[in-house]
Amino acid sequence: MRCGDPSDDTLRAMLTEPMTVAVVGCSPDPARDSHKVARALQTMGHVVIPVNPRARAILGLRCYGSLRDIEGPVTMVDVFRRSELVPAIVDDAIAIGARVVWLQLGVVHEEAAARARAAGLTVVMDRCPVIEYQRLVPTD
Numbered sequence: 001m002r003c004g005d006p007s008d009d010t011l012r013a014m015l016t017e018p019m020t021v022a023v024v025g026c027s028p029d030p031a032r033d034s035h036k037v038a039r040a041l042q043t044m045g046h047v048v049i050p051v052n053p054r055a056r057a058i059l060g061l062r063c064y065g066s067l068r069d070i071e072g073p074v075t076m077v078d079v080f081r082r083s084e085l086v087p088a089i090v091d092d093a094i095a096i097g098a099r100v101v102w103l104q105l106g107v108v109h110e111e112a113a114a115r116a117r118a119a120g121l122t123v124v125m126d127r128c129p130v131i132e133y134q135r136l137v138p139t140d
Helices: 008-016 033-043 083-096 110-118 129-136
Strands: 020-024 047-051 076-079 100-103 122-124
Touching (some): 020 033
Parallel strands (some): 100 122
16 A cells, blocks of 8 residues: 555445546547446446547547536546646646546556645545455445
């Protein structure tokens, strides 16, 4: 566990509470991980908002060019972008009032994470919400 990462109990609560998740870098290609994760988040009961300036719709949903273009509230920002792009995404997440910034596997930016935490956001880095859900939520 990375310093500052939420506990398993916090992750479990986040992942099982229905929320609105903006998936930044969501791909229209069903073979891409971002597309698969967005679809899985939907099946977990979350409302997904794809964010990709090069797409009009993904998963049958309107796609937004940036976080700041989204009209309604966003609870979690799930980031499928390179680490060096994270600071600007964190700035946008703070500006729109998101509660969680989740950086996918391989995405780490300690300075941006510290800034997000200072603004009151929960930060998860270098993890996948689908993998964490499978690990933390028992299926009967």
